[in-house]
Amino acid sequence: MRIGLLHSTIRAEEKLLIEAAQARNIELKLIDIRKEIFNPDTYQINFDLALDRSVSTTKGMHAVRFFENLGVPTVNKYAVSSLCVDKFATSLVLQRNRIPVLKFALVFDKDRALEAIEQLGGFPVVLKPTHGSWGRLISKVNDQNALEAVLEHKQVLGSPQHKAFYIQEYTEKPERDIRASVIDGKTICAIYRNSSHWITNTALGAKATNCSVTKELTELCRRASEAIGGGVLAIDIFETEEGLKVNEINHTMEFKNSEKPTGVSISGAIIDYCIK
Numbered sequence: 001m002r003i004g005l006l007h008s009t010i011r012a013e014e015k016l017l018i019e020a021a022q023a024r025n026i027e028l029k030l031i032d033i034r035k036e037i038f039n040p041d042t043y044q045i046n047f048d049l050a051l052d053r054s055v056s057t058t059k060g061m062h063a064v065r066f067f068e069n070l071g072v073p074t075v076n077k078y079a080v081s082s083l084c085v086d087k088f089a090t091s092l093v094l095q096r097n098r099i100p101v102l103k104f105a106l107v108f109d110k111d112r113a114l115e116a117i118e119q120l121g122g123f124p125v126v127l128k129p130t131h132g133s134w135g136r137l138i139s140k141v142n143d144q145n146a147l148e149a150v151l152e153h154k155q156v157l158g159s160p161q162h163k164a165f166y167i168q169e170y171t172e173k174p175e176r177d178i179r180a181s182v183i184d185g186k187t188i189c190a191i192y193r194n195s196s197h198w199i200t201n202t203a204l205g206a207k208a209t210n211c212s213v214t215k216e217l218t219e220l221c222r223r224a225s226e227a228i229g230g231g232v233l234a235i236d237i238f239e240t241e242e243g244l245k246v247n248e249i250n251h252t253m254e255f256k257n258s259e260k261p262t263g264v265s266i267s268g269a270i271i272d273y274c275i276k
Contacts, residue, residue: 002027003274004047004072006063008034008055012256016267017053024271033059038066049274050074052252057085057131060252075274076231076251083228084251088130088166090228097227099220100245102238103169106130110151114144116167123147124170129162133250137162140170140198171240176200177247178211178237180221181258181266183273185230187213187221189262208257220244232270 003021005028007014021028029047033054037043043066050067052074054060061081064074076084083089094101105116117125127139127150141147154162177200180190190213195206202208211217221235224246234253238245255266 001049001275002029002047003271004029004031004050004067006031006033006050006052006054006060008032008059011055011254013254013267014053016256016259016265017051017270020265020267020271023268024275026271026275031063033063036063038063040066040070043070045070045072048073051270051274052076052081054252057133057252061085075270076233077229080229080231080233081251084233084249086130087128087132087248088164090249093227094224094246097223099223099227100243102171102245102247105167107165107167108163110148113147113151113165113167117147120167120169126168126170127151128166128168129158130164130166131161138199171238171245173198173200173238176206176239178217178239178244179253179258180211180213180217180235180237181253181255181264181269182221182225182233182235183231183269184276185222185225187218188266188269189213189258189264190217191258191261202254202257208261210261210263216244220246224249232273 018028050072052060052064064078068074068078088106091101091104103120107113107116124140124142127141129137139150175196176192176194178190180187190211191208192211193200193202193206200206224235225233228249234250236247238247259266
C-alpha cells in the first residue's frame, strides 16, 4: 500500500506520521500540493489513498476534491472536511442531530446581531469567523459598544466571509476545555487544554494534560463523529453546568501536544485507519 501525504509545510505531526508509516512498512509519497498541477487529464496517480495534512485549508480542500474526483479514497472525505471548516455548518449539523452544542446564531448586520444576542441570553457572547483556526480573530464581546466596534472592523477590513457574523453564547469554563482525538468514531485519547485565558488553544499557550476518556465523553464523540461523517477528527468540548457540549470539530488537527501527555500514538492510529 502507498499513501499520498498531501502537505504544504512539514510539521512535527507529519514527521510523526512518516515514522508511524515506516514502522508499519507502509510507503508514504510526500506530495507538496503547492507544487502540483491538478489537471485531471494528465495527472498520474501512483498511490492508493490521499491523506490531507495541508496547513492551508483552501489548498487542502481543493486537493482533496481533485483526488476524490479521480476516484482516489481520501482521509478525510471532502464532505466531512467541508463541514468541519465551516463552524456554522458544523453547529447546524450537530444541532439537527440533537448533539449538545453551545447556543449560536448567524447574522449579517449590527441590528440583527443585537436581536440575536438577546435571543442567546444577552452579553457576553463570542464572535467567531465561520472559517478559521488556532483561536485567531475570536472576540469575547461584553457589551453593545464592543459589539459595534468589532462588527465595524469586520465590515470594513474583513474579507467577504468575515461579513457573516457567527455568534455563540459565552459559557464559563473551569479554566480548561477538552480536545478528544476521535478516529472512525472511537475516542482514542483526550487532553485538557488548561489556561487562565478564556481562549484555551494550545497554539496560544494553553498547557496540555491527560484527560480520562469517560463513557459520557466517548458517547458524545461517537455521536458527533457519526453526524459529521466520520474519519479522523479532533473534537473540542466544553464542560458546562448542563454537561458536556461540543464547541468545534477539526478535520486536519495538530496532535503533537496530545501524544505526549496521553502516551497514545495518534499518528499510528491515523496510519492504521488509512490502511483499514
